[in-house]
Amino acid sequence: MSEEIKSGLSSTVGGIVKDVVSPSAKIIGSWLGDSLSVNYSQWRAKQAAKVVEGAGEILAELNLKPTICKPKILLPLIEQASLEEDDDLTKKWMGLLASAVIGDSIHPSYSKILSEIIQSEAKIIDYLYSLEMDLDKLQEDKTPEGRKSKRNFLKQFWLKKIQEFVGFNDEEFYLSIDNLLRIRLCYHPDEEESYEVVTETSLDDEELSVNTESITNIYANTEVIRLTRLGKSFVKACRGSSS
DSSP states (O other): OHHHHHHHHHHHHHHHHHHHHHHHHHHHHHHHHHHHHHHHHHHHHHHHHHHHHHHHHHHHHHOOOOOOOOOOHHHHHHHTTOOOOOOHHHHHHHHHHOOOOOOOOOOTTHHHHHTTTHHHHHHHHHHHHHHHHHHHHHTTTTSSSHHHHHHHHHHGHHHHHHHHEEEEOOHHHHHHHHHHHHHTSOOOEEEEEEEEEEEEEEEETTEEEEEEEEEEEEEEEETTEOOOOHHHHHHTTTSSSSO
């Protein structure tokens, strides 16, 4: 890894780690005692440093150097990242930090969103993101065969197909889906259903006349799940500016 890039990132965000973790540690310390305050502060500082280190490695692999990041984005990111315990989610904090410090468009809400999902939910949105990227490639084929392939591929977004892939039980899976819908990373796509309804009938000289009207019903298909635009952007940002 390029030591120059690593050093640059550390100097960019390293100075705020101590300031971020100390206030919360003091609050906990007043509740459970000075000993826990020290341990809690040290644990958060170690976790924050781990995220900074990982982000530096991502930048080095991409041969990118950190730039100035807005405090509105950087401070909450480091603070929330210092609380993470899950290894897989820690990698997402690393990716999000890497994206933030190279000047990518990172919404201020991304830190809060990442702090509100668990590992199972991260697995679901990662899988959905890969499906969305594959679907985008199919969209380029305008031939009849391409349109047929697209229709068949859309079946991969059915909830039962996704649950089968991630391997979660019903409770874990549907709780995860509910949370992803709550924070607007996912949505149920609209479907259309058209049918004819009789609006008027008349009998003239023993001939029945029937007037009909075409009705289109639009409804959310709750058996299908897709990533929102926010969801796609969020997953991409958590990959450290990689697609």
